[in-house]
Amino acid sequence: MFVCHCGTNIAGTVDVEAVADAMKSESGVVYSATYQYMCSQSGQDIIKKAIRDYELGGIVVCSCSPRMHEATFRKAASSVGMNPYMVEIANIREQCSWVHKNREDATSKAITLARAAVAKLKLNFPLTPGESGVTKRALVIGGGIAGIQTALDIADAGYKVDIVEKSPTIGGKMAQLDKTFPTLDCAACILTPKMVDAAQNENIRIFSYSEVESVSGYVGNFTVTVKKKARYVKEDVCTGCGLCTEKCPRKKIPSEFNLGMDNRSAVYIPFAQAVPKVAVIDSEHCMMLKENKCGVCSKVCTAGAIDYTQKDEYIEEKYGAIVVATGYEPISLERFGEYARGMSPDVITSLEFERLTSAAGPTHGKLVRPSDKMKPNTVVFVQCVGSRCEPSLGKGKEYCSKICCMYTAKHAMLTKEKYPDAEVYVFYIDVRTPGKNFDEFYRRAAEEYGVKYIKGMVGKITPDGERLNVSASDLICRKKLEIKADLVVLAAAIEPSPTARALATKLASSMDTNGFFTEAHPKLRPVESPTAGVFLSGACQGPRDIPETVAQAGAAAAKVIGLLSKERLTANPCVAVCDEEMCSGCSVCGNVCPYGAITYVEKEFRVPGGRTKARRVASVNEAVCQGCGCCAVACMSGAMELKGFMSSQIMAEVDAICRTSR
Amino acid sequence: MQDKQINGYRPKIAAFCCNWCSYAGADLAGGNRLSYPCDVKIIRVPCSCRVDPIFVLRAFRRGADGVIICGCHPGDCHYTSGNYHTRRRMSLLFSFLDYLGIERERMRVEWVSASEGAKFAAVMNDFVSEISKLGENRRLEDVRCKEQTETRLSEER
Structure with a gap:
């Protein structure tokens, strides 16, 4: 039992010595100490020494939120040979000392929380995380300055990157700007070379006029379906000469790029520096597509790029990391x-x-x-x-x-x-x-x-x-x-871009009340989303200007490169496990699993009389299971359990919390 | 909160919070120093769908006066659909509480996102004051449990 003062953050409201003393008499606790900053090097040394000296089987650290330092303490424990999953955290800072003012009350709550952690720890058993490979390819969603910069930085490190952009050209909002503050250099002069770089980089593929249709998988192994909308122009054939746009008879369509202040034709190139510089036919206004009359563009196109029969195309690709750069x-x-x-x-x-x-x-x-x-x-x-x-x-x-x-x-x-x-x-x-x-x-x-x-x-x-x-x-x-x-x-x-909400749902990535993507930690992990393998770049995370966006794009790229450079990733070991003796193979767990991680297999079981009998039982794919625990609750025979959050452990916590006198 | 101070009664409240939204929301409430009564004790679960109705009943049997389950907003579940399961299961459990004779106000399901620290504190303040009005939960009092608890407490003293 290690109780942290956290300077005065905890010790100011909670009597940490009293907590440590109270825990000494708790059954199963052999060592209990306090220290100013448990997370510091010397704090970790105290933990390591105690684990060695007392041959501890598990430890409880009463400190800040496990979202903050659980990983720190697990690492410290495993460095001296303890299984990292034998570490439990009692959150006595965010959920105790910071929210309660009365010292007596806060101390007694801290003791209760520590007891609950001990009760759970007693039922812990060592867990070994599985491993999974990493697909060495990244996906960047959004082709504005944030997306372009992220893609360029990742590509520079030698990894393959795909950019998915919903409009016919990359460039985003910055392409529409005239000059940029505070230097008054022109946006196009600094952006368009980057757009060209992205198009010419052999590690970068640009899916323009495309959207992310669906996402499945997990960090290192995402499978993404990209919908490439029909542009009715063969991208690899069109030379971008612009003749079709001149000859198109439908010319009175408000231009999106110029915000409706002038007009474009039904077949158009968004702007002169567009990348890819390929025409696109607006199916809503093209007379050929709507009424089968006209066809002027296909007649004037010397390259023969016009294809009125083009259909939306779905491309499936595997990625190791995803960067969201959907902008504003x-x-x-x-x-x-x-x-x-x-x-x-x-x-x-x-x-x-x-x-x-x-x-x-x-x-x-x-x-x-x-x-x-x-x-x-x-x-x-x-x-x-x-x-x-x-x-x-x-x-x-x-x-x-x-x-x-x-x-x-x-x-x-x-x-x-x-x-x-x-x-x-x-x-x-x-x-x-x-x-x-x-x-x-x-x-x-x-x-x-x-x-x-x-x-x-x-x-x-x-x-x-x-x-x-x-x-x-x-x-x-x-x-x-x-x-x-x-x-x-x-x-x-x-x-935030109106498309961001639907994307967040597909990525299982959370948003704040304003619809901006949330970061894993506002100060320490600003470019990572709470969902492993999903990173954030640019204004999709909050309002920001170009220099900040570029800086963040580089930071996100660095994180992606760090991830892609790993050969193998350790997976979360807190996954579901099936007790095959108890499983009746009823399929309830498979039906509630959001990841399709549960399959059913026929297995031979011994039955009385020295014979064996084949029976259908559930089997969990540990690489796919994310550990939500839905199946464990759904299971009617009590065969399904979630490692690290077993029913017995949670009930032990409930008991410990209810045990205290009123 | 006031009721509690008048008659000196302190409710026992177990709060199940999902790791991704509500637990983070509780942490944010802490980070912003938004106070709520210390009677609320939080149990971390990966997803609100990990909360078995049995856990709730166990808490009531062991003398909890209120149980609150907090998860991500519908549609925002980290595990895509976990909280939909929670919503269905818990609406059935409410009817079961009626059957057992436990006031359904003693249990609550709330959606608190990671950015709603203020909502977390407000929900907890409200829930504690409501439970304080209801008073002790004696309906499922298990005599054996009570004896066990008391012996254990006296041992500790």
């Missing part, structure tokens, strides 16, 4: 009617502003009002549209979207650069600029460029003839403002 989307502003979005084309979102200023955008980089293509003289930027919203409002997000302060400063600066005489206002709640050279950048916008920063929110925007009436309040001067604006830019909050 700006929120829909439907419920923010006060900003006149939809009532006037001159109320735009920040992403639309990016397209307006981009040289490859609908106006070829000329910043004009979308309504009359005239120069805007007064531009109003509204920050935190949908970010940091009160939950009582019933719309928007509670969190800070993080990137808006910086890109709004950038937009304001770019506006001033293009039109030095324009009046530029930025309405903000707070300006948040933590980041290298970020605050300097913001101050340059405000001080050098003369952008008017006003603390306060915009209450209402009303179209007034050709202009927009912006009613706002200035919280510092405590007065109401009325501004006649030509262009209003809304910094919409960002949210």
Whole structure:
């Protein structure tokens, strides 16, 4: 029995000496001690010494959550020859000292928890984990900057990587950006070479216009089915010349890439630098696919790449690791009617502003009002549209979207650069600029460029003839403002990609209340998901800017490389086991098993009279079983058990908890 | 909580928490220092579907005043479908509690995700105050168990 002080984290509320003393008299306990930091080297040495000196069969560590240091103590125990699964943790920090204030109560609870752990430990038996191989191939879901960078880093280490991207080209949101803060270098100039690198890297395969259909398996051995949507163009034949897009008679389709600010044809290439640079036919608008009339594209295509009969294709592949890089989307502003979005084309979102200023955008980089293509003289930027919203409002997000302060400063600066005489206002709640050279950048916008920063929110925007009436309040001067604006830019909050939820279910990976993927540990394991073998890269985990995304992409790649470099993985030994003597072969366990880990075999059993008889019994595939224990509860004859969480062990814990006096 | 302080009564509560969501949620409640009564003692299970209805009955027989089972939200189970099994099994167990004459309020099934530390603490506060109102669970009191417990306790003293 080892009781940790955890500095004052535990010892501040729990009388650790009293816990250690109380446990000395517990039956089966031969040694009980306390130490400041059990997880430290010297703490572990105390444990190792005691195991050797007293020839302990098992140990209980009263410390922080097993999610934190169970692995640490198991490793320490196994280094001196004890089976690592003879270690039990009593969680007296997160679930005791941190949540209770009364010292007496907390101490008695700690004693109870320690007793429960001892009761369970007495029924533990040594477990040996099985081993499984590792498929040396990684899957990256999402082909934005996060996915591209992760794939490039993994491929650099010599492993095969597949990128699955749902749109016809990789590049993601970053491809739509004009310039990037705080250096104002153009996004395309730094992104497109990476896209080309990814396409040319022999270790990388890109499945564009594809989605993950299903995922099965476990760390090191995932089996994934990828649905390659029919693009009606042979990818390996199309040269990307673009002739079909010019000749296509259906031209009035709002372009996704330019956010509906200009049009594309029914057969299209999303943008000039698309990777793969292959046309795709939009089946919703193509007259040939809908009405069997037209066929112009196939006539003009000299390469003969058009194939109207193409079908969705399903590709099954095995992977050792999966990286989620599904990114973000700006929120829909439907419920923010006060900003006149939809009532006037001159109320735009920040992403639309990016397209307006981009040289490859609908106006070829000329910043004009979308309504009359005239120069805007007064531009109003509204920050935190949908970010940091009160939950009582019933719309928007509670969190800070993080990137808006910086890109709004950038937009304001770019506006001033293009039109030095324009009046530029930025309405903000707070300006948040933590980041290298970020605050300097913001101050340059405000001080050098003369952008008017006003603390306060915009209450209402009303179209007034050709202009927009912006009613706002200035919280510092405590007065109401009325501004006649030509262009209003809304910094919409960002949210996880709408496809992420379904993907999380397929991966059995958890999400937080906002729909962002959760990490295994917020500080110490930021790029791993709680599901082994699934890693996180970029804004799918929370709002972040490009430098952070790239850093995280590299970190995720490093974790994947670490995993793929192993020849064999040790599996979780806490798996189901069947007592064949008791099993009746009724199939109930197989029906509830979510992994199909249970099969049934005919086995010979001895029966009275010296004969044998064949009987059907359940058999657990230990490599496939994940150890949920559902079968153990479903089993009617009590033949199924879950190692490490046996019924007898859990009941011993229940007894120990109920044993204490009221 | 207040009721308990007035009459000095402390309920015994066993909480089964699944390792992936609710146990992590409880850890988060700890990390955020959100307090709840210390009468709640948590038992870690890999999935809420590992909780056999027998464990719940065992707890009641051994004198627990309340039992709460916490798992991932439906659809978010780490093992894909475990909590659906829990939901079905436990809804049957509620009817069985009626049959035994144990108030069904003494058992609860809650979905608490790993990010819902605040919900975990709120649920526990609420459950403890409800159990405190119900008072001791004497319905399944097993005389032999009680004797055993008392001898053991006196030995310890």
